[in-house]
Amino acid sequence: MSFFFEVLIGGLLAGVMYSLVALGFVLIYKASGVFNFAQGSMVLFAALTYVGMQEKFGFPFWLAFLVALAVMVLVGVLTERIVLRPLVNQPQISLFMATIGLAFFLEGLSQLIWGTDVHPLSLGITDEPIESLLTQFNIVVSKFDVAAAIVAGLLVAVLAVFFNRTRIGRALRAVADDHQAALAVGIPLKQIWAIVWSVAGFVALVAGLLWGARNGVQFALTFVALKALPVLILGGFESVAGAIVGGLIIGASEKLAEVYIGPHVGGGIEGWFAYVMALLFLLVRPEGLFGEKHIDRV
Amino acid sequence: MFYREAGQFKTSYGADQALFPIRQDRIGLAVILALAFVAVPLLASQYLFNAILIPLLIFSLAAIGLNILTGYAGQLSLGSAAFMAVGAVAAYNFDLRVPGLPILISFVLGGLTAAAVGVAFGLPSLRIKGFYLAVATLAAQFFIPWLLVKVSWFSNHSSSGVISARPIAILGYAFDTPAKRYLLVLTIVALLALAAKNMVRSRIGRAWMAVRDMDVAAEVVGIRMLHTKLTAFAVSSFYCGVAGALYAFAYLGSVQPEDFNLDLSFRILFMIIVGGVGSILGSFLGAAFITLLPIVLDRALTAVALQYNLGFDSGVASMLQLVVFGALIIFFLVVEPQGLARLWQIGKEKLRLWPFPY
Numbered sequence: 342m343s344f345f346f347e348v349l350i351g352g353l354l355a356g357v358m359y360s361l362v363a364l365g366f367v368l369i370y371k372a373s374g375v376f377n378f379a380q381g382s383m384v385l386f387a388a389l390t391y392v393g394m395q396e397k398f399g400f401p402f403w404l405a406f407l408v409a410l411a412v413m414v415l416v417g418v419l420t421e422r423i424v425l426r427p428l429v430n431q432p433q434i435s436l437f438m439a440t441i442g443l444a445f446f447l448e449g450l451s452q453l454i455w456g457t458d459v460h461p462l463s464l465g466i467t468d469e470p471i472e473s474l475l476t477q478f479n480i481v482v483s484k485f486d487v488a489a490a491i492v493a494g495l496l497v498a499v500l501a502v503f504f505n506r507t508r509i510g511r512a513l514r515a516v517a518d519d520h521q522a523a524l525a526v527g528i529p530l531k532q533i534w535a536i537v538w539s540v541a542g543f544v545a546l547v548a549g550l551l552w553g554a555r556n557g558v559q560f561a562l563t564f565v566a567l568k569a570l571p572v573l574i575l576g577g578f579e580s581v582a583g584a585i586v587g588g589l590i591i592g593a594s595e596k597l598a599e600v601y602i603g604p605h606v607g608g609g610i611e612g613w614f615a616y617v618m619a620l621l622f623l624l625v626r627p628e629g630l631f632g633e634k635h636i637d638r639v
Numbered sequence: 640m641f642y643r644e645a646g647q648f649k650t651s652y653g654a655d656q657a658l659f660p661i662r663q664d665r666i667g668l669a670v671i672l673a674l675a676f677v678a679v680p681l682l683a684s685q686y687l688f689n690a691i692l693i694p695l696l697i698f699s700l701a702a703i704g705l706n707i708l709t710g711y712a713g714q715l716s717l718g719s720a721a722f723m724a725v726g727a728v729a730a731y732n733f734d735l736r737v738p739g740l741p742i743l744i745s746f747v748l749g750g751l752t753a754a755a756v757g758v759a760f761g762l763p764s765l766r767i768k769g770f771y772l773a774v775a776t777l778a779a780q781f782f783i784p785w786l787l788v789k790v791s792w793f794s795n796h797s798s799s800g801v802i803s804a805r806p807i808a809i810l811g812y813a814f815d816t817p818a819k820r821y822l823l824v825l826t827i828v829a830l831l832a833l834a835a836k837n838m839v840r841s842r843i844g845r846a847w848m849a850v851r852d853m854d855v856a857a858e859v860v861g862i863r864m865l866h867t868k869l870t871a872f873a874v875s876s877f878y879c880g881v882a883g884a885l886y887a888f889a890y891l892g893s894v895q896p897e898d899f900n901l902d903l904s905f906r907i908l909f910m911i912i913v914g915g916v917g918s919i920l921g922s923f924l925g926a927a928f929i930t931l932l933p934i935v936l937d938r939a940l941t942a943v944a945l946q947y948n949l950g951f952d953s954g955v956a957s958m959l960q961l962v963v964f965g966a967l968i969i970f971f972l973v974v975e976p977q978g979l980a981r982l983w984q985i986g987k988e989k990l991r992l993w994p995f996p997y
Contacts (some may be wrong), residue, residue, distance in 0.1 A: 375771045427973040433769070434715060435976045438912045441905060442968030449961030457954055567777075567901075574774045606789065613781035620763060620778045627766045 347482070348600050349593055356485035356592020358551060359491045362569035363576065363584040364497070365544040370578045371517040372537040374433065375425070378440045381566020382447035383542060387413050388549030388558045389451045392460040406546070413542030416447075421535040448563060457560065462553040489551045496547055497585060500540075505579075513537060517579070571619035577632025586630060591615045642990040657708045675825055680818045688817035695930045696821075699886045702910040702922035703835050704878025704939060709908075710917035711839055712871035713762050713851025715772060718779035719879050719907045725783060726753040726880025727887035728793050731802045736797060742807050746827070746884045753880025754873040756783070761872025765865060768854075780901055787896035794895075803893040820889045827885065831878060838874065838886035838921050847871050864882075913971055915980025927986040932967065938959050 362384060363608025369377040383451055390412050394405035424439050504510040515523040549558070550631045552565055572591045598614050628634055642663050649655045657663045683692065705719045730749030733740055740748075760779040764772050786799040787793050795802070807814040807823065814820050838844050846867045847858035858864050887894045906929055914925020942957050975982055990997075 376773075418791050424969055424973070429975065431972075431976045434709075434916070435912070435972055437715075437770070437773075438908070439969050439972045441909075442965045442972065445968065446965030449963075449965060453955065453958040453962060457958075522782070570774045570777060574771050578770065609785060609789070613778060613785055616774075616778035616781055620775050622764060622770060623767050623775060627768070627771065629771070631934045 352593035352596030356588040360588025361548040363572040379444040381563040382444040383545035384549040386451040387546035410514040413541040459559040545576030571615035577629030580631035583631030699926040701882035708875035712847035718776035720899040720903035721783040722879035723883030726883030730884035748876040749884040750880035754877040757876025784896040806890040915978030918980035921980030
């Protein structure tokens with residue numbers, strides 16, 4: 342039984358890491374209706390920039406973090422200016438394709454600048470089991486995972502406050518609700534989009550640091566985005582809470598399936614299990630768990 | 640001036656319903672087909688056939704398939720490569736396990752198998768829309784290649800799931816040179832493209848477009864949603880399946896299911912976006928663009944590196960290629976979101992009035 346709980350807790354904590362990436366998708370989708378496929382590349386770009394600052398210039402944590410953040414804000418602003426603004430009023434699929442182009446661009450650029458090697462990244466938290474849990478309940482829970490979950494929780498709390506309590510946050514929600522109405526009451530749409538892309542860049546940086554510390558900073562970080570997509574459709578594209586709950590469900594069920602179903606079908610199911618699971622959920626709730634229900638009018 | 644339909648009167652219903660109602664179009668198409676069937680096989684080199692022409696045609700076919708689903712029926716799909724994999728593996732198995740089955744029948748059966756699988760994965764589209772559906776089709780993209788590798792029966796128990804297609808022979812005539820394989824692929828692609836062109840202006844094609852433009856309205860005027868969406872998935876997957884079979888048999892000879900990965904799906908999606916969503920011509924233009932672009936970029940980068948004595952290693956070159964590719968995609972979308980087919984249309988309008996634009 343303790344093994345079951347160990348797998349479950351491990352899965353839930355891994356799920357938090359997924360929702361961290363899914364959060365970036367949700368932010369941009371909410372505010373601009375763009376399905377930003379480049380989120381995974383932004384994670385890679387942010388993490389590589391951070392590591393590069395540390396390795397090349399020997400910056401301490403906070404300075405490297407700030408520089409990486411500044412770079413991500415720059416990327417966000419430039420994306421708004423160069424990619425999104427000319428594509429206003431185009432069909433969603435065009436915008437989606439543009440973000441795939443952006444993904445290619447960022448992947449190429451980041452590796453062009455920082456090289457294709459795997460960079461180790463240390464945040465000062467070791468990936469070892471928590472001893473009290475190990476001795477009392479015989480459950481292995483990694484300290485690192487717990488720390489990552491706490492960071493993710495903090496991030497969500499900060500974002501929730503930002504969205505609900507600040508002036509900019511309210512403007513963001515207004516834009517998400519109705520572009521034209523927001524414009525009509527004088528909310529600067531272009532600025533809002535630049536801000537939201539910057540915030541998504543910030544989320545990407547946090548996700549990149551945590552995932553990078555886990556697996557090393559390398560090209561494979563972009564695949565994290567593919568893990569976040571089922572989380573996204575399960576939770577609903579428009580919901581921050583959905584990203585978290587979806588992440589927990591996907592993380593837990595994926596790990597449990599890997600352990601209990603995987604051996605019976607020859608393993609390797611983690612590549613698609615989350616997708617099939619999300620698909621089954623969608624058949625019951627077509628807009629995800631917390632997504633906005635669409636009313637079709639003719 | 641060069642492109643004027645004035646004076647071309649339609650005097651029968653047949654002429655009114657013709658696939659290419661304008662004479663210049665018919666002449667242009669005949670010239671292109673003549674070039675492709677006669678001139679190219681005489682002039683092109685082995686490299687041109689193997690590296691450019693054959694994949695270009697096969698990808699055009701896959702792009703037509705995706706265009707039917709995404710461009711005409713409006714169902715965004717990221718799983719086209721998976722359906723190609725189904726087509727390739729199914730054609731391989733029919734060819735292997737049914738002795739004496741003509742290879743063309745194997746291709747058709749491969750396409751039909753892909754169509755059946757496509758219908759199965761198309762079922763969620765009845766409830767799910769837009770990007771939710773796109774992500775749901777990723778389930779097919781990840782599940783199908785996994786299944787094809789895991790069940791080793793599909794690859795005749797070869798290690799690592801590689802299938803080695805037998806050489807193509809029809810009625811004892813072996814298609815053993817690249818030029819012959821090119822002609823075979825060209826024939827199949829031309830016929831299927833013609834069929835697609837016909838299909839999209841028929842009853843079913845118009846039903847697809849009605850669903851694309853507004854599905855609720857389409858349902859209200861009596862278009863059967865289930866039937867329409869599933870036929871779109873079936874026809875689209877059939878095209879992708881045949882493309883996959885050709886990819887295995889006529890292009891590479893031996894493939895493994897992992898070759899049909901998400902990258903390939905994206906490339907096919909790029910083709911229809913760059914070429915033009917909802918256009919058969921656009922599928923060809925897009926396939927040509929996306930197939931040629933990496934080759935041209937590669938050449939150009941090497942040339943630049945030689946010119947300025949920059950010692951590129953291959954890693955840097957491939958990264959640079961990625962950057963330029965991404966930037967070009969964005970550039971294209973910004974300049975002409977409706978793709979190359981739209982540019983061609985604008986060009987035709989200009990030619991019509993030239994040299995007196997008023």
